[in-house]
Amino acid sequence: MPIRTGFWSSSTALDWEHGLVAGTGSLGAVLSGAPARHIVHICHEEFFLPVNSAIAAPRIAYRIDEVRAAVLSEDSDTAARITSLAAAKDGYDGRMIWTDPFVPVAALSWTPDGPTEESTYRRVGDFTTGRVEVEWVTTAGEWSSIALIPDRADGTLTLELFSTREVDGVLSLDFGPDEPGLGDYPSTDYGIFLTPSEPLFEGGRLMVDVEVDAETLPPFVREHPPSLSQPTGARVEVDVSVDLDPRPVDGGVRVRVPAGATVSLPIRVELSGGLVGSTPSSTASHASLFAASSLDLHSGVEDSVSYDAVLESARAGDAGSVLAALELAFAAGRHTIISSTGVLPPTLVGIWQGTRRPAWSGDWTQNGNVQHGGVASLVASGTPELFTSYLRAIFRHVEDYAENAERVFGGEGWLLPARFDSHGRSNHFAAAHPHLYWMAGGAWVLRLAWDQFSATGDLETLREYAWPLARNVMAFATSVVFADDTGTLHLAPSYSPENTPANRTNPLAVDATMDVAAFRDAVRLGIRIADLLGEDVDRAAWESFADHLPPYRVADGGTFAEWLDPAFDEQLAHRHVSQLYPFWYEEDPAAQTPELRAAALETIRRKLGWRDERPWAGRDGRQEMAFGLVGLGLAAARLGDAEAAVRCVESLARDFWRPNAVSTHDGDSIFNVDASGGLPAVVIEMLVQSQPGSLTLLPALPASWPSGSIRGVRARGGVVIDELTWDADGATVSLELVPGSDATRHGDIVTVSGLGTALSVDLSHGPRTVRLERTPEAQPPAGH
Numbered sequence: 001m002p003i004r005t006g007f008w009s010s011s012t013a014l015d016w017e018h019g020l021v022a023g024t025g026s027l028g029a030v031l032s033g034a035p036a037r038h039i040v041h042i043c044h045e046e047f048f049l050p051v052n053s054a055i056a057a058p059r060i061a062y063r064i065d066e067v068r069a070a071v072l073s074e075d076s077d078t079a080a081r082i083t084s085l086a087a088a089k090d091g092y093d094g095r096m097i098w099t100d101p102f103v104p105v106a107a108l109s110w111t112p113d114g115p116t117e118e119s120t121y122r123r124v125g126d127f128t129t130g131r132v133e134v135e136w137v138t139t140a141g142e143w144s145s146i147a148l149i150p151d152r153a154d155g156t157l158t159l160e161l162f163s164t165r166e167v168d169g170v171l172s173l174d175f176g177p178d179e180p181g182l183g184d185y186p187s188t189d190y191g192i193f194l195t196p197s198e199p200l201f202e203g204g205r206l207m208v209d210v211e212v213d214a215e216t217l218p219p220f221v222r223e224h225p226p227s228l229s230q231p232t233g234a235r236v237e238v239d240v241s242v243d244l245d246p247r248p249v250d251g252g253v254r255v256r257v258p259a260g261a262t263v264s265l266p267i268r269v270e271l272s273g274g275l276v277g278s279t280p281s282s283t284a285s286h287a288s289l290f291a292a293s294s295l296d297l298h299s300g301v302e303d304s305v306s307y308d309a310v311l312e313s314a315r316a317g318d319a320g321s322v323l324a325a326l327e328l329a330f331a332a333g334r335h336t337i338i339s340s341t342g343v344l345p346p347t348l349v350g351i352w353q354g355t356r357r358p359a360w361s362g363d364w365t366q367n368g369n370v371q372h373g374g375v376a377s378l379v380a381s382g383t384p385e386l387f388t389s390y391l392r393a394i395f396r397h398v399e400d401y402a403e404n405a406e407r408v409f410g411g412e413g414w415l416l417p418a419r420f421d422s423h424g425r426s427n428h429f430a431a432a433h434p435h436l437y438w439m440a441g442g443a444w445v446l447r448l449a450w451d452q453f454s455a456t457g458d459l460e461t462l463r464e465y466a467w468p469l470a471r472n473v474m475a476f477a478t479s480v481v482f483a484d485d486t487g488t489l490h491l492a493p494s495y496s497p498e499n500t501p502a503n504r505t506n507p508l509a510v511d512a513t514m515d516v517a518a519f520r521d522a523v524r525l526g527i528r529i530a531d532l533l534g535e536d537v538d539r540a541a542w543e544s545f546a547d548h549l550p551p552y553r554v555a556d557g558g559t560f561a562e563w564l565d566p567a568f569d570e571q572l573a574h575r576h577v578s579q580l581y582p583f584w585y586e587e588d589p590a591a592q593t594p595e596l597r598a599a600a601l602e603t604i605r606r607k608l609g610w611r612d613e614r615p616w617a618g619r620d621g622r623q624e625m626a627f628g629l630v631g632l633g634l635a636a637a638r639l640g641d642a643e644a645a646v647r648c649v650e651s652l653a654r655d656f657w658r659p660n661a662v663s664t665h666d667g668d669s670i671f672n673v674d675a676s677g678g679l680p681a682v683v684i685e686m687l688v689q690s691q692p693g694s695l696t697l698l699p700a701l702p703a704s705w706p707s708g709s710i711r712g713v714r715a716r717g718g719v720v721i722d723e724l725t726w727d728a729d730g731a732t733v734s735l736e737l738v739p740g741s742d743a744t745r746h747g748d749i750v751t752v753s754g755l756g757t758a759l760s761v762d763l764s765h766g767p768r769t770v771r772l773e774r775t776p777e778a779q780p781p782a783g784h
Contacts, residue, residue, distance in 0.1 A: 004331035009659040016354025020132035022148035025342025028351035035116040041104040041354040048100040050226035057426040058087035061410030076506035102362035106236040107176025112169035127335040130286040159265040172252035191356040227422035231271035292382025293712030295330040299323035307659040329653035332661035333676035345390040346374035350673040367497035372627040373674030376681035382712035391465040397424025413475030416441035442473040443518035455714040457741030470526035501568035511564035514578040560599040575625040583635040623667035630678030637685040637700040646702035690715035697754030717745040736767035
């Protein structure tokens with residue numbers, strides 16, 4: 001079977017959520033509609049509307065001891081009331097403040113004259129170039145097509161029209177229809193704050209301007225203004241050649257497409273105000289980035305089979321189609337994430353939007369979505385340079401993080417918010433979702449920044465981003481912990497996103513496992529980074545801090561506890577899996593006992609069982625939140641539970657993808673790119689795991705993948721897995737080291753293990769190819 005390099009679908013996108021997406025990383029477009037009228041929603045990665053308040057985090061610090069005392073006395077409701085009262089005194093009106101919404105800039109539509117009844121309709125996507133296209137044949141036998149062509153290296157996006165007959169029609173450029181929103185969070189129509197101009201055709205260009213009307217903002221926002229770092233307006237321009245005989249009409253321009261001619265309409269977006277003008281992480285072509293990694297599971301399903309048919313058969317249980325769905329999701333996910341990674345990383349919706357009522361504002365949600373979604377596989381799947389986009393976005397708001405730490409906890413260093421876009425202030429919270437008390441965000445970013453360095457050896461990026469993070473994460477952590485009578489350090493109030501202990505009515509707790517695990521990891525990484533860069537740190541103090549954090553524990557029922565204080569009961573009936581942080585990345589020595597590993601496996605089993613009880617999306621279903629499955633899958637792979645891991649990725653590929661090759665937040669519900677970045681990360685972890693100085697091959701290979709190959713995996717220690725192939729007899733792997741990555745490892749000898757075999761491979765003299773024969777103990781089950 002060839003590597004998946006594209007897809008086709010016979011379905012029609014009647015709304016933008018089901019449309020085809022194209023993007024340069026910074027400029028995005030969604031193509032939907034039917035032959036009678038197609039619409040292209042045009043988006044820009046910086047176009048978050050500054051329409052919500054950027055009020056500073058509330059001053060809680062002067063009452064933080066009271067909040068802590070209430071939580072420690074098992075009165076979380078009182079802790080929440082104190083928080084609300086302090087916030088009200090600081091100017092908050094009691095309503096949830098949302099991040100600024102990511103919305104489309106404008107919409108370009110093509111409405112041809114004449115008959116549009118089609119006998120066939122087909123949508124096509126090319127993962128290698130990023131080109132997407134719709135094509136149809138009319139009942140009269142005439143063939144037409146519309147394509148979107150992104151040029152990542154040049155930063156341009158072009159709409160192409162073609163027909164075998166001469167076609168007159170109208171190109172309209174306007175604010176676009178306000179299609180229904182994707183959820184209830186929030187439900188505001190942000191279009192009421194925008195003022196679009198009438199379309200103008202002048203000098204061969206069709207143009208429309210969109211401006212934020214500050215006078216329409218709510219009183220609270222006017223009193224506590226939004227961030228000034230976001231664009232306050234935009235202009236969209238479409239070049240229309242004189243050869244098309246353009247004639248201005250209401251709403252646009254009438255043109256004539258010659259028979260048999262391909263018409264190119266370049267699209268540009270110019271923003272006013274904000275922080276526009278940074279350089280993308282990479283100007284490499286889409287093709288070179290996509291070619292960095294690929295997956296072949298030997299599904300036996302040819303490219304001639306439509307994505308619609310693959311998904312239908314996979315959902316019916318056909319084994320080959322399930323493998324094909326995985327192959328397609330791996331390729332489609334990488335294509336989607338590459339297309340939406342530019343100066344900034346992908347948001348919840350990448351860089352695509354077709355509504356002014358975006359779910360969860362379409363922002364960067366850091367308590368799981370970003371890390372297990374948009375950026376999850378950037379490093380491992382061969383594009384580590386793209387990960388810098390996330391660090392760049394984070395470092396726009398460092399002053400806000402210092403302010404958060406001081407105002408909320410009275411602490412030093414940085415406290416990153418659970419969600420952000422136009423600012424980094426911790427002002428998005430409510431009693432049911434006390435995000436301002438979540439502490440693990442900075443440490444989690446530090447872990448990912450270290451893994452980027454470990455794959456590349458890029459000391460400059462480590463110095464620019466990871467070291468300031470390490471220094472400020474540790475300053476915060478050591479300033480907010482407190483000791484009990486035994487000298488054990490604790491964190492309170494502590495918040496495990498977005499869950500509430502079973503014996504509480506409020507989420508505030510003590511020692512959320514994720515907070516403790518992330519800080520313990522930050523100590524290890526901070527010391528490593530300081531040593532590499534020659535920075536002075538109080539190593540003994542940092543190590544003592546880690547040694548005195550509370551130990552992980554096995555909860556009643558045998559699961560890995562989500563809160564380390566036993567006063568807080570487990571709540572496994574929840575979409576988040578934050579307590580599994582110690583099993584996602586490098587081995588956490590404090591979590592490696594057989595009892596704790598068994599408890600983590602039991603947590604995975606129980607969480608998957610909870611989802612299986614109602615395997616559908618919607619209000620009463622549990623097929624929700626793709627990144628929750630990613631977290632379960634990563635931990636299952638790391639713990640060697642191949643069947644649990646494959647359940648996660650099969651569910652994602654089968655149930656969370658649509659035939660437009662874009663993933664969803666819930667099962668076939670809510671346009672969202674979390675699974676697009678997350679699924680490749682889990683698949684890679686099932687096939688290749690790395691720790692400093694070692695590689696483990698096929699650590700969680702399920703029986704349903706008897707043979708296959710993966711290319712272009714980037715591992716810790718600057719190791720590149722050029723190709724790994726496997727079959728019933730064993731595995732062959734080709735390895736090399738990234739030039740200039742010496743600082744990421746101790747020597748050039750890598751221990752390679754898998755299938756019951758272990759080898760020491762010397763890579764000091766260049767690439768090596770080695771074979772691992774499957775030992776009798778590692779033979780696959782009968783029938784495979």
